[in-house]
């Protein structure tokens with residue numbers, strides 16, 4: 420998730436980060452991929468280009484660390500696997516990855532950056548600080564090119580509770596860096612840089628100012644940019660207004676259990692670059708109590724900072740039926756209908772494929788890490804996206820985030 424600058428203020432209180440952060444970005448990935456090779460599904464090489472290159476799509480793959488990546492060219496480097504994030508704005512490359520092209524230019528601003536990224540462990544909690552230098556250069560994917568994108572050339576990781584380099588995937592071969600799609604507020608550069616998607620949109624390089632996330636439950640998906648790929652959608656899209664709160668794609672939705680509203684009008688930060696789903700602690704506790712799940716509460720993180728995290732365990736054979744209904748009842752216009760979108764039963768376990776079928780770790784885990792800055796907002800991470808089409812449309816104010824069902828929720832057809 421992007422710039423929750425007050426969050427950085429909160430981090431400063433931690434002690435070690437004072438003065439290091441020019442901005443905040445969060446949501447990057449750093450988990451070693453071999454923990455669960457079963458999750459790294461066959462890769463799709465399917466690729467489509469549309470006439471005029473004002474829209475394009477790229478196949479995406481869900482890594483074993485539960486982050487989605489796609490194939491990008493940055494500067495003179497091709498075939499880069501970048502983690503896709505709707506919760507931050509910058510394109511940042513791992514140490515040694517960035518090779519400048521002839522289009523490389525000096526960034527008109529601070530040449531250095533430092534940003535805090537959250538969500539760096541498999542469980543979805545954990546922080547790291549990355550820093551490095553900023554250039555502008557060409558970035559392409561799916562036939563779409565912007566030639567003056569700010570690029571972060573990472574020089575340094577400072578892990579807090581993630582494995583140290585080189586045992587973290589953010590620095591491992593599987594991923595070469597991260598590309599954010601959020602509004603400018605999610606940039607760690609000074610001045611803040613528009614994300615690649617916003618640059619494409621703002622420079623008239625897209626036929627439509629939208630992108631879509633199409634995530635299968637089997638680990639294959641597509642990122643579609645500049646168009647609505649209706650052929651993948653079964654039925655209608657249900658639109659929620661994006662409040663833009665916290666500098667992120669933020670919508671209201673109703674939390675449902677077994678199809679019934681459990682907690683109405685929840686504030687949800689749409690964060691495809693987060694591995695799990697993070698409600699505020701009080702709601703997580705109420706939810707887990709209702710489900711009768713065993714829970715484990717951590718009162719501090721590895722730094723000793725008082726952050727409450729509530730994990731929960733459930734019988735792997737009995738995933739719950741929990742979802743979100745859009746638009747929230749509180750936002751329904753006369754005559755408008757809402758639709759419930761359940762989290763797929765296939766994606767409930769953080770670790771998946773565990774031998775112990777009686778004990779899975781829930782992909783929903785409570786946290787109060789953002790309470791001081793984002794109140795009761797949730798971080799709605801990638802597990803929710805599975806099986807659904809999520810369209811981010813910035814063509815009009817307010818921006819909208821729309822939800823639909825996929826015709827083939829697994830997207831397994833993509834590997835053909």
Ligand SMILES: *[C@@H]1O[C@H](CO)[C@@H](O)[C@H](O)[C@H]1NC(C)=O
Pocket residue numbers: 464490491492497498559560561
């Ligand atoms: C990545 O995209 C480039 C074009 O930008 C293409 O030539 C290459 O084959 C793609 N690589 C993979 C692994 O899909």
Ligand SMILES: *[C@@H]1O[C@H](CO)[C@@H](O)[C@H](O)[C@H]1NC(C)=O
Pocket residue numbers: 527610
């Ligand atoms: C560089 O940034 C300054 C202010 O931050 C602006 O006035 C100037 O026009 C910019 N130059 C270019 C070439 O974008």
Ligand SMILES: *[C@@H]1O[C@H](CO)[C@@H](O)[C@H](O)[C@H]1NC(C)=O
Pocket residue numbers: 531532533550551552574575
């Ligand atoms: C990144 O952080 C490290 C450790 O704090 C520091 O030594 C280095 O100078 C920083 N580099 C940049 C470009 O800010």
Ligand SMILES: *[C@@H]1O[C@H](CO)[C@@H](O)[C@H](O)[C@H]1NC(C)=O
Pocket residue numbers: 514515517518519552572573574575
């Ligand atoms: C990227 O940063 C590294 C230091 O981490 C530096 O050695 C390298 O020259 C930089 N690359 C470019 C193209 O600026």
Ligand SMILES: *[C@@H]1O[C@H](CO)[C@@H](O)[C@H](O)[C@H]1NC(C)=O
Pocket residue numbers: 671684686749
């Ligand atoms: C729903 O939540 C939003 C954001 O917190 C708030 O502004 C609005 O008043 C709430 N609506 C209702 C009906 O509670």
Ligand SMILES: *[C@@H]1O[C@H](CO)[C@@H](O)[C@H](O)[C@H]1NC(C)=O
Pocket residue numbers: 713715732778779
């Ligand atoms: C499930 O696993 C967690 C984490 O290893 C453990 O704390 C918990 O006690 C286990 N629960 C059961 C019922 O085995």
Ligand SMILES: *[C@@H]1O[C@H](CO)[C@@H](O)[C@H](O)[C@H]1NC(C)=O
Pocket residue numbers: 653654825826827
């Ligand atoms: C579309 O959704 C409807 C209602 O859920 C379902 O009955 C139908 O089978 C779906 N169609 C396809 C092609 O998946």
